[in-house]
Every structure is written in C-alpha cells, then in structure tokens.
C-alpha cells in the first residue's frame with residue numbers, strides 16, 4: 001500500500017506575515033490527518049521560517065530547486081547541503097517552470113536529482129507534456145524520455161527514495177486540470193515503464209499528479225489507482241483550499 005502525499009509548491013509567493021498565518025492554518029488543519037504525508041516547498045528565504053513553524057508538526061518542508069554541487073563559486077546558487085542545514089527533507093526537481101523559464105534540461109535535472117539523493121533529500125521529480133505535445137500524441141514519448149533521463153543514468157533503484165510527479169503543462173496554473181482518467185492513463189504508463197526494469201520499485205514509488213488540483217477535484221483524482229496524491233501550486237497558498245486537499249489524501253478522519 002502506498003501512502004498518499006500532498007506537496008505544496010508556493011512558487012515565488014509569500015511574505016513573512018502571509019506565510020505565518022498560512023502555515024499556522026495548515027498546521028492546525030492537518031494535525032489530525034495521520035494517513036498521508038504532507039510537505040510544503042517554500043522559497044529559499046523562507047525555509048528558516050518554515051523550519052521554525054513546522055518542526056514537531058506532521059508537515060515536512062522543502063525547496064523548489066537546488067544546485068547540483070555542494071559548494072563553490074556559483075553566484076546565486078543554493079546547495080543541497082544548505083537545504084539540509086535548514087531541515088529540508090524534500091526538493092522539487094525539474095519543474096516545468098524551471099525547464100521552460102531557466103532552460104533546465106533532462107541532463108541538468110538528472111544531475112540535481114542525483115545530488116538530492118546523495119544529500120539525503122527526497123527529490124520530487126516532475127515530468128509532463130505541453131498542450132501541443134499532447135495534441136500531437138507525444139505524451140508518452142515526452143514523459144518516457146524525462147523518466148528515462150533518470151532511469152538510464154542511475155537505474156531504477158534511484159527511484160526508491162524519490163517521488164515522481166506527473167504535471168501536464170497545459171494543466172499547471174491554468175485552472176484546467178487533467179481529468180482523473182487522463183491523469184491515470186499517464187500514471188499507469190509511468191508505472192508500467194518502471195515495472196519493465198523493476199516491478200517492486202514500480203509498485204512502491206509514489207506518483208503525484210499536479211495541475212490545477214483544487215478541493216473540488218482532489219478526491220476524484222486521488223481515488224485513481226496509480227495517483228498517490230498531488231503536487232499543488234495555487235491552492236497551496238490558502239489554508240482553506242490546501243487543508244481540504246490534504247483531507248482528500250488522508251481519506252477518512254481518524
């Protein structure tokens with residue numbers, strides 16, 4: 001049985017004041033949810049705040065990116081060791097916004113993925129096709145290529161301590177989510193592709209769906225057999241929206 005997981009990706013949003021009330025609201029809202037794992041990925045400057053407000057709670061925290069090397073003359077970069085220093089357990093790798101706005105490639109995403117594992121962080125590795133790619137029937141090719149960029153370099157074992165996220169670009173931040181059936185089809189494709197290398201790893205790896213998940217669609221998405229929770233952007237900025245999504249992943253209140 002895979003435990004469900006909900007990850008909030010704040011992107012470049014927040015302030016000390018807003019974060020405090022958001023984190024307190026989420027902390028209060030999920031404190032009795034024991035059947036799923038919860039993570040908040042904050043911008044770098046707010047990791048110390050996340051650490052101080054979330055330690056001792058059932059919410060982990062992480063970053064949205066990192067450098068693939070541990071120190072050096074790389075102006076503006078943040079190392080895996082720095083994330084660990086602030087208590088991060090997770091880091092998003094290869095988000096489509098990083099790939100598109102900062103020219104991150106399969107190669108550089110794979111290097112970051114591996115560096116995260118080496119630092120003891122859990123990479124949340126994002127894959128997904130654009131609208132044009134889906135229209136051209138390239139979804140399997142694109143997602144397969146992105147997944148293979150990890151498996152070919154590091155083997156399926158690299159997925160044991162990782163989380164995958166299917167995030168179709170046409171659904172991220174658009175208010176136009178994939179239907180549960182559309183998402184399930186790609187999640188099944190991802191799991192089957194891993195199973196060709198190692199069935200046990202495929203059965204255990206968590207594959208999150210991301211792209212306009214909201215309180216009104218989370219439960220149906222999370223009910224699909226290969227969807228193990230969500231990577232949540234916009235709705236992670238409000239406790240009123242994020243907590244019900246966490247509840248959908250948690251299932252019945254315990």
Ligand code: PEP
Pocket residue numbers: 009011167171172173174175210211212213231232233234235
């Ligand atoms: C994301 O940022 O990864 C994301 C899925 O955003 P949204 O939920 O806003 O579509």
